[in-house]
Amino acid sequence: MRSLDDIGDTFDIGGDLTVNRLGFGAMRITGPNILGDPDDPAEANRVLARALELGVDFVDTADAYGPGTSERLLAEAGVPDDAVVATKGGLLRAPNGDWLRHGDPDYLRNAALCSLDRLGVDAIDLYQYHAPDPDVPIEESMRALADLQDRGLVRHVGVSNVSVEQLERARDVVSVATVQNEYNVADRTHDDVLDVCEDEGIGFVPYFPLGGGDLGGKAAVLDDVAVAHDATRRQVALAWLLERSPVVLPIPGTSTVDHLEANVAAADIDLTDDEMARLS
Numbered sequence: 001m002r003s004l005d006d007i008g009d010t011f012d013i014g015g016d017l018t019v020n021r022l023g024f025g026a027m028r029i030t031g032p033n034i035l036g037d038p039d040d041p042a043e044a045n046r047v048l049a050r051a052l053e054l055g056v057d058f059v060d061t062a063d064a065y066g067p068g069t070s071e072r073l074l075a076e077a078g079v080p081d082d083a084v085v086a087t088k089g090g091l092l093r094a095p096n097g098d099w100l101r102h103g104d105p106d107y108l109r110n111a112a113l114c115s116l117d118r119l120g121v122d123a124i125d126l127y128q129y130h131a132p133d134p135d136v137p138i139e140e141s142m143r144a145l146a147d148l149q150d151r152g153l154v155r156h157v158g159v160s161n162v163s164v165e166q167l168e169r170a171r172d173v174v175s176v177a178t179v180q181n182e183y184n185v186a187d188r189t190h191d192d193v194l195d196v197c198e199d200e201g202i203g204f205v206p207y208f209p210l211g212g213g214d215l216g217g218k219a220a221v222l223d224d225v226a227v228a229h230d231a232t233r234r235q236v237a238l239a240w241l242l243e244r245s246p247v248v249l250p251i252p253g254t255s256t257v258d259h260l261e262a263n264v265a266a267a268d269i270d271l272t273d274d275e276m277a278r279l280s
Helices: 041-053 069-076 105-119 138-150 164-171 191-200 216-228 233-244 257-268 273-279
Strands: 010-013 017-020 058-060 084-089 091-093 099-101 124-129 154-160 176-182 203-207
Touching: 041 069, 041 257, 069 105, 084 105, 084 154, 105 124, 105 138, 124 138, 124 176, 138 154, 138 164, 154 164, 154 203, 164 176, 164 191, 176 191, 191 203, 216 233, 216 273, 233 257, 233 273
Parallel strands: 058 084, 084 124, 124 154, 154 176, 176 203
Antiparallel strands: 010 017, 091 099
């Protein structure tokens, strides 16, 4: 199969970090329910190594994945040396698996230092505020990230799970390189955020790009288009995201090499205008 480097569809994060637009989400290389170590650490390493072989050079993770496990595994596999690594801070994992928002500026500064240590890097390529905390004004949280950037510990700053209004408030404090929101062919809730990103040249990183496996009412048309391309429903869903806007950087995640290779192959699918219209 062709690598992403051969396909040549890239985006410049923050204007200077050039990556292939189809990245990899490293949430699923952890244990069940995104807690602890994976059942098969060797397979996790094989997935990461194969992703790099295929030209994947943008990898997304977070301190809450494990917690800490995903970042540590990336470092052990040498990924930060060969790819742009984006991580996130601002969510805690409860023992029952709940996600707890924590946007205190001091906490975020300390979380970033811990991520630096786990990733084994001197500076984080892209550090994203994982989710706004309703108890902390977003401006205060973003000032902590701006401070990290000023100190050279973070190259670029991103936000996640934001509305247009929250994005604009964040941009009043610091230059925002990326936005990471839930988005896929079946869930267009954040079309307005994507439109702002496209207008401003901000990378838009859709998480759950495959809808967590549930693409709802789009399943029938996805299957129909897939037949025309000798592809799968999920491959067409990824191809749609890549066609949706030049600022979109999908990050499908998987814990197996087979699924990884199938995801990367989606970048080679060219959807027609009619197919895009039907899917939209």
